[in-house]
Amino acid sequence: MEKFTVHTGLVIPLDRSNVDTDAIIPKQYLKSIQRTGFGPTLFDDWRYLEPGEPGMDHSKRTPNPDFVLNAPRFAGASVLLARENFGCGSSREHAVWALTDYGIRAVIAPSYADIFFNNSFKNGLLPLTLPAEVIDQLFVEAQATEGYQLTVNLAEQQVVTPSGAAFAFSIDDFRKYCLLNGLDDIGLTLQHADDIRVYEAKRQQTAPWLF
């Protein structure tokens, strides 16, 4: 997994609440057996005027001029500013893969759906939470200022604006540690393989019908 330490990037404001995973990546693309290649179809239904299917050359489709992702000033953005309950709906990790494949490294929102939130950490994408008033302010600044960038410092747990204002965010120690070091969860868990075996042996005694 890619490490996340400090990231400075162009901000793209997506001013909608309850953005669901069907909107982030529509189902027809879930037929893929790969983890990559989802970037061109991120927000597919909103992003293009004609319907999309897997296997198409998406660069030949007509971009929806009204969708924020297609505005030239937001090209190359890597920090997504979003509204509450971002990522609700299905468990599809393809939603996170689409965001990272597009180049998003951090999402900033007032709240997230649980499964999306969890999936993000497994892929080096930092979903951080700031209070709604701060988010409102960041939306205003990002929309008003061309080239608006934010710096996300994970070690310091801070988001810093171009004017130097800093906002603290909280994060679980374990998740922070994994992200900072780019650690694979499975390897870490297998360090406790003996504990798992002990538990399993005990459970086999108390609930043999489960085995």
Place this chain on the structure above:
Amino acid sequence: MNFIYSYGNVILCASIMSEGLVVAGKTLYDKVWDAHVVRQEADGTALLYIDRHLVHEVTSPQAFEGLRLAQRQPWRVNSMVAVPDHNVPTIGLEHGITDPVARLQVETLDANCRDFGITEFNIGDIRQGIVHVIGPEQGATLPGMTVVCGDSHTSTHGAFGALAHGIGTSEVEHVMATQCLIQKKMKNMLISVDGKVGAGVTAKDIVLAIIGEIGTAGGTGYAIEFGGEAIRDLSMEGRMTVCNMAIEGGARAGMIAVDDTTINYVKGRPYSPKAEDWEAAVAAWQDLHSDVDAVFDRVMRLDAASIQPQVTWGTSPEMVLPVDGKTPDPAKESDPVKASGIRAALKYMGLEANTPITDVQVDKVFIGSCTNSRIEDIRAAAAVAKGRKVAANVKLAMVVPGSGLVKQQAESEGLDKIFIEAGFEWRAPGCSMCLAMNADRLEPGERCASTSNRNFEGRQGQGGRTHLVSPAMAAAAAVTGHFADVRTL
């Protein structure tokens, strides 16, 4: 409707332990959680042991690939049961899957199951069906288990007093490799549906009414226990419908206490415990309910008698109305963010404000999905369809049973004939038009009465308009051509 809330101010009937500590009782969630903690870190992050891992074709290929790349083996193969469902065609199965991309995904699941020795109910096997239908049907979901699947509607299995939730593909790989999930404990919420529901009001109406009240993020961070007389009165099919949609209220897990209804359902199924194991299991399951002095972080009470048949009008499951209701008017909403949400949803749905929902005509009807495709659902729809005809303006009304065994049972009761005579299509099992990964889908602008669980934009096909209802209400829409109160049909 009559709702009473209380946040964290539940009366505490604490018992004094011998050490002099005051300890409250445990919730059902606390009990199942505690029984599965392998180890816990100082920050509360725990390794939770997983008893059952259900696998389907869409969210597993990248996980198997990850195992191979790291040269890892599954920790406990017999904890896994696999089934293709999302991509399976519901018609013309004899030709196989014609979409090459979908076929590759299903074949990849077959190959992975073969290579790793995982039990799979393949296409053509009578046991094949939607993963959340076949798990319980096979007895692979048992009370007190931890159950995971790379699918958010895994909450369904909580109907058995199991702790069941959806996980992403990285977690699928993690569970395969370690039999554990890294988890932090959620908070406890109790939703108690008190009293009895009226005639014609089903489990689907109960859960839609709940989501209408708590909102799609109301359960975020919680495990929800559903309780109260109206929940206890439900069959296992109805309880599964309720827990299935816990995720639509934002909760990864929904749970219901174990009682005789649960135990009678589980008994004698292929994976259920046998002989003396059965006796021991039933004895252990007696404890799978919240203690009387358990403390919930949030409690919500709902008066069952006030619930009417429900119909969603918008693009989120919380945008729901009783059948005698009207679409909302954004002009009457004081919160500008909410007003613009209502406006956007009305526009997408092609509806005007203040429209009685029974005035809205439908183009298609879908009866199926992991929410409502079990035998009781099919029976409820058939009871309405019997002796009636699908209305002329309805282009397609389809019934998709949840599994081969549900289909077989329905056919043995002659329900397929009732549907076909009424003008419905009777299909083979799968997810079908719930998410339209196969050929069953809505065309842009088409409106559907659907028994599924999500009415997001484009869910059933790009530009498609979904209204969530119960099976009886879907059948009522099919035969009248518009939403109609099934109680007065």
